[in-house]
Every structure is written in structure tokens, then in C-alpha cells.
Amino acid sequence: MGRRIGARALLFDNPVGIRSWATAAGRKEAGGKLGQQFDFIINHNQFGEKSWERAEQKMQQYALELALEKAGLYGHQLDFFLGGDLLNQIIATSYTARTVGAPYFGLYGACSSLAEGMILGSCLLDGGFGKRAAVCTSSHHDAAERQLRYPTEMGVQRTLSAQWTVTGSGAYILDCAPCEWSITGALPGRIVDRGIKNSSDMGSAMAAAAVDTICAWLEDMNDLEQLDYIITGDLGKIGYEICRKQLLEQGYDVIDKYFDCGMQIYHAEDQDVHAGGSGCGCSAVVLGAKYLPLMAQKSRSRLLLVGTGALLSPLTVQQGETIPGIAHAVLIEYRQGGVTC
Amino acid sequence: MEQEQKQALEQAMQSREKRIRNLKEMDATELESILIELREEHQHLVSLEADCADAAEAGYYRQLIKQNQNQSTLVQKKRDKIYQKQIKTVTPKAPLMKNIGRAFLVGGLICAFGQLIINSVMLQYGLDFKEAAPFASITIVIIASLLTGIGVYDEIGRYGGAGSMVPISGFANSVVSAALEFKREGMIYGIGAKIFQIAGPVILYGTLASVIIGLIYYVMG
Numbered sequence: 001m002g003r004r005i006g007a008r009a010l011l012f013d014n015p016v017g018i019r020s021w022a023t024a025a026g027r028k029e030a031g032g033k034l035g036q037q038f039d040f041i042i043n044h045n046q047f048g049e050k051s052w053e054r055a056e057q058k059m060q061q062y063a064l065e066l067a068l069e070k071a072g073l074y075g076h077q078l079d080f081f082l083g084g085d086l087l088n089q090i091i092a093t094s095y096t097a098r099t100v101g102a103p104y105f106g107l108y109g110a111c112s113s114l115a116e117g118m119i120l121g122s123c124l125l126d127g128g129f130g131k132r133a134a135v136c137t138s139s140h141h142d143a144a145e146r147q148l149r150y151p152t153e154m155g156v157q158r159t160l161s162a163q164w165t166v167t168g169s170g171a172y173i174l175d176c177a178p179c180e181w182s183i184t185g186a187l188p189g190r191i192v193d194r195g196i197k198n199s200s201d202m203g204s205a206m207a208a209a210a211v212d213t214i215c216a217w218l219e220d221m222n223d224l225e226q227l228d229y230i231i232t233g234d235l236g237k238i239g240y241e242i243c244r245k246q247l248l249e250q251g252y253d254v255i256d257k258y259f260d261c262g263m264q265i266y267h268a269e270d271q272d273v274h275a276g277g278s279g280c281g282c283s284a285v286v287l288g289a290k291y292l293p294l295m296a297q298k299s300r301s302r303l304l305l306v307g308t309g310a311l312l313s314p315l316t317v318q319q320g321e322t323i324p325g326i327a328h329a330v331l332i333e334y335r336q337g338g339v340t341c
Numbered sequence: 342m343e344q345e346q347k348q349a350l351e352q353a354m355q356s357r358e359k360r361i362r363n364l365k366e367m368d369a370t371e372l373e374s375i376l377i378e379l380r381e382e383h384q385h386l387v388s389l390e391a392d393c394a395d396a397a398e399a400g401y402y403r404q405l406i407k408q409n410q411n412q413s414t415l416v417q418k419k420r421d422k423i424y425q426k427q428i429k430t431v432t433p434k435a436p437l438m439k440n441i442g443r444a445f446l447v448g449g450l451i452c453a454f455g456q457l458i459i460n461s462v463m464l465q466y467g468l469d470f471k472e473a474a475p476f477a478s479i480t481i482v483i484i485a486s487l488l489t490g491i492g493v494y495d496e497i498g499r500y501g502g503a504g505s506m507v508p509i510s511g512f513a514n515s516v517v518s519a520a521l522e523f524k525r526e527g528m529i530y531g532i533g534a535k536i537f538q539i540a541g542p543v544i545l546y547g548t549l550a551s552v553i554i555g556l557i558y559y560v561m562g
Binding site (some may be wrong): 045048061062065066069074075099101315320 | 377380381383384385387388389390403525526527530531
């Protein structure tokens with residue numbers, strides 16, 4: 001059983017291992033900072049399918065199957081499958097779940113879905129309701145763009161605050177057996193809405209939520225010294241700056257350990273992505289392709305993943321409503337040789 | 342080693358192909374077990390494709406994945422057919438004759454009303470049919486729009502079905518109802534963008550058809 005520390009932080013008594021993971025990403029992402037770190041690269045946005053939506057689903061299924069293969073498992077051996085994406089009614093994930101054959105929870109936390117899934121998956125496993133769970137999220141640039149903004153071939157100038165939805169998917173297999181990487185704590189976020197109405201400036205809408213969650217974590221745990229990395233999901237350059245400044249105002253100097261996944265994926269200037277990457281796939285691929293391997297460089301390390309989500313609906317944005325932001329935190333620890341759960 | 346693995350994969354695929362040929366004799370549990378087998382194979386193939394450094398090699402596995410998916414689709418279709426047959430036995434059928442009768446009544450009334458306008462305009466102002474016809478269209482469009490605005494036309498549509506949808510009044514209804522619905526999203530993204538959401542295809546293909554017919558007319562003299 002888990003414990004509650006302070007006001008909002010959760011600690012798992014039986015750390016939940018991350019047994020394996022896999023990432024799949026598009027060609028633009030493969031041409032970015034992380035280059036060939038991905039397990040699977042999709043050379044064409046349509047991925048041999050007749051629509052982008054089908055391509056996203058296929059990409060997600062590939063990521064999940066690669067992760068399962070690494071863990072030596074099959075989908076039907078999972079006790080739970082949790083996941084989400086950006087398509088309406090999270091349809092890509094539901095189609096993936098159709099091929100998995102395990103009990104399924106579809107989650108919508110926009111770009112925070114991965115962290116949300118990790119928290120809920122860990123709670124389920126730590127609570128003793130199962131032994132293995134998979135968490136999988138995805139986003140597809142073209143599919144998201146046509147749904148949330150403009151047709152992809154329309155000649156518009158994107159604002160400088162706009163972010164580029166990542167074409168990518170990451171799958172993580174959670175397990176109760178000893179693993180080197182494990183999820184040991186979490187802090188579920190609450191909605192923070194600071195009145196941002198511009199759907200091209202989601203970094204600002206989410207940054208306030210990220211600050212709220214990170215401050216709550218540091219207040220409850222008081223472990224800034226022990227943390228090696230704090231990474232936010234997809235705040236982008238603008239959101240990152242706001243978040244860093246506000247944390248400093250609160251007395252937390254995180255400068256050398258705070259990074260944003262959205263800024264780690266593309267070459268900002270050469271690839272014309274403005275403020276950086278975003279989407280459910282962003283934190284999912286950057287965590288798996290960069291930060292989890294990076295954690296293994298030390299014999300012990302701690303990473304706080306803060307999945308950030310702008311929970312907007314294109315319809316309410318047109319109606320002039322504001323964008324609710326959320327940030328879920330997950331504490332991932334690495335120990336060489338593994339820990340017993 | 343690698344060659345052997347490939348052979349084993351191909352053999353498994355072919356032997357399943359044979360099994361799938363007599364799908365008809367299989368029961369639900371057998372179908373389900375083939376599907377699980379197919380999913381497991383799919384997973385292996387995907388990871389084999391991911392591990393390929395060579396493009397031709399990856400293409401080979403992609404081909405096998407395609408075969409695997411085709412087999413899955415076949416088996417799934419068979420499994421779903423059994424279920425879909427059951428659905429048909431409990432789904433109520435639309436009362437066809439009743440609907441046709443109502444459509445005739447409502448559609449007929451609207452058209453008769455239009456004819457009435459045309460005839461009276463022709464009598465009153467001494468116009469010929471071609472000149473008088475727009476009066477009918479305009480009047481019916483205005484009335485249908487008003488009825489849509491006060492929430493009556495949807496009741497007529499529920500009763501009359503195609504009878505109230507096919508005449509020009511149905512066109513007016515589809516435009517006005519969309520305009521009403523999307524008012525809240527503003528003048529541009531709402532009304533401007535969505536007003537022809539339903540009527541759009543009629544406008545586009547109506548225009549296209551008239552262009553084609555015009556061309557035929559022109560060529561035939």
C-alpha cells in the first residue's frame with residue numbers, strides 16, 4: 001500500500017518497476033536532436049495507411065509491441081492497459097487496445113496522459129490488483145493539426161509561441177518484479193487556469209500548472225538536492241522560461257537540473273518548430289529515448305517527470321473560453337542492479 | 342540461423358493460410374485462438390522489422406506483417422459475422438410503407454403550395470411560367486427559414502422524412518439550422534465556417550452538375 005506524504009505527494013511502498021519501454025517516431029523527429037535514438041522510425045507520415053489517424057494507431061501499436069517484445073510478454077498477459085492520444089475520443093488508443101486484449105482504461109490528459117497513466121498504473125500495481133501494466137501514448141502531427149487547427153497544406157504563418165506536435169509514440173511496461181528503473185512516487189496535478197485563450201500559446205497555459213505541481217512536490221518532499229532531473233512534458237521555450245522564473249520566485253533554484261522535453265526533440269532553428277515540440281508523444285519519446293538511458297550513467301539517480309497538459313477543446317476555444325492546464329508528477333528512480341519490489 | 346528463422350516464419354504463415362481456408366467449420370473459441378496466435382506473431386514481426394538495419398530486409402518483414410494482417414482481417418470478419426447475424430434478428434425495421442405515405446403527403450403539400458403560388462402569380466401579373474417559378478422558391482425558402490427559426494420545421498421533418506427534406510424548403514432548413522447552431526462560435530469560425538456544413542455538398546455538386554449539363558447542351562447545340 002502507498003502512503004501520502006504532506007498534502008499531495010504519494011509514495012509507493014512497493015516501487016513499481018519500468019521493465020521495458022519502446023519509442024516510435026516520425027522522420028522529422030528522427031532528424032532532430034535525438035536522431036537515431038528511437039526504436040522505430042516512420043519514414044512517411046502516412047506509414048503505409050490510408051489516413052493519418054490509422055498511421056497514428058499503427059505507430060502506437062508498434063511502440064507497444066516493441067516494448068512488450070523487450071519485456072518478453074504478450075498483450076493478453078497484461079493485467080492493465082492504460083493510454084491516451086490527442087485524436088477525438090482518444091480513438092487511436094482504443095483501437096490499439098482492441099489488439100491488446102487486456103483490461104483497458106482510456107485516458108485523456110492531453111500531453112500529460114503519459115504521466116497520468118504512469119500514476120494510475122502504479123497505483124493499480126502497488127495496490128496489488130495486478131502484476132503488469134502497459135502505459136502507452138501517442139500523437140501525430142498531421143492528424144492533430146487538422147483536428148485542432150488548420151489543414152496541413154494551408155499556407156499560414158505559425159506564431160512564434162506555437163509548438164510543433166510530435167509524431168511519436170512511447171510505450172512503457174510497468175511490472176511488480178525488481179527492475180533497475182522504478183516509479184516510487186507521484187503527485188497528481190490539479191487544474192490551473194490563468195485565463196490563457198490562445199490555442200497557439202499552450203506553453204503559457206500549462207506552465208502555471210507545472211509550477212503548481214513542482215512547488216507542491218518540493219514542499220511535500222523537500223528533496224530538491226536529491227533530484228538529478230526535473231523534466232516537464234512540453235512547455236516549449238516560452239513555457240519553460242515562465243516556469244523557471246516562477247520557481248525561482250518561490251525560492252527553488254532548479255537551473256542545472258530542469259529541462260523541458262519539448263525543447264529536447266528538435267533543432268529549434270533548423271527545423272522551424274518555433275517554441276518546441278508538444279503532444280502526447282513528446283514526453284513519451286523523449287523520456288524513453290533520452291532521459292531513462294541518461295539516468296543509467298550514474299549508479300543511482302532520481303528524475304521527476306512532470307507531464308503537462310493543455311486540456312483545451314477546439315470548440316470552446318472558438319467560443320472564447322480559457323484553456324485549463326494540468327501537470328502530473330511522477331518520480332522515477334534508477335538503481336544499478338535493480339531494487340526488489 | 343537467420344535463414345532458418347525466416348523459413349520457420351514463412352512455414353507458420355503458410356500452414357495457417359491452409360487452416361484459414363476452412364474457417365466455416367471453426368467455432369468461436371478456435372477463431373479466438375487463431376487471432377491470439379496472429380497477434381503474437383505480429384509482435385515478433387514488428388520487432389524483427391525494427392531491428393533491421395537494411396532497408397530490403399525491413400521490406401521483407403513488412404511483407405510478412407501485411408500477410409499477417411490480411412489473415413487477421415479474414416478471421417475477424419468471420420468471427421464478427423456470427424454476431425452481426427444475431428443483431429439483425431432483434432433490430433426493428435423501419436415502417437417503410439408508413440414512411441413513404443407520410444413523405445408523399447408532406448412533400449406533395451409543399452409542392453402543391455408552390456404550384457399554387459406559381460399559378461396565382463401567373464394570373465395576377467400575366468407572367469409566364471419561367472418568370473413566375475422563382476416566386477414560389479423564394480416564398481417557400483422564407484417560410485421554411487422562419488419555421489426553422491421558431492423550431493417548427495424539425496417537427497415537420499420528423500413526420501415527413503424525405504418529403505420535407507428533398508424540396509427547396511429542406512435546403513433552406515439545412516442552412517438556417519446550421520447558422521443557428523454555430524452562432525456561439527462567432528461570426529467567422531462559427532456561422533461563416535459552418536453555415537453550409539450540410540448544404541455545402543448540394544451547392545458544390547449541384548454547380549458541378551449544371552456545368553456538365555451546360556457543356557453537353559453547348560456541344561449538342
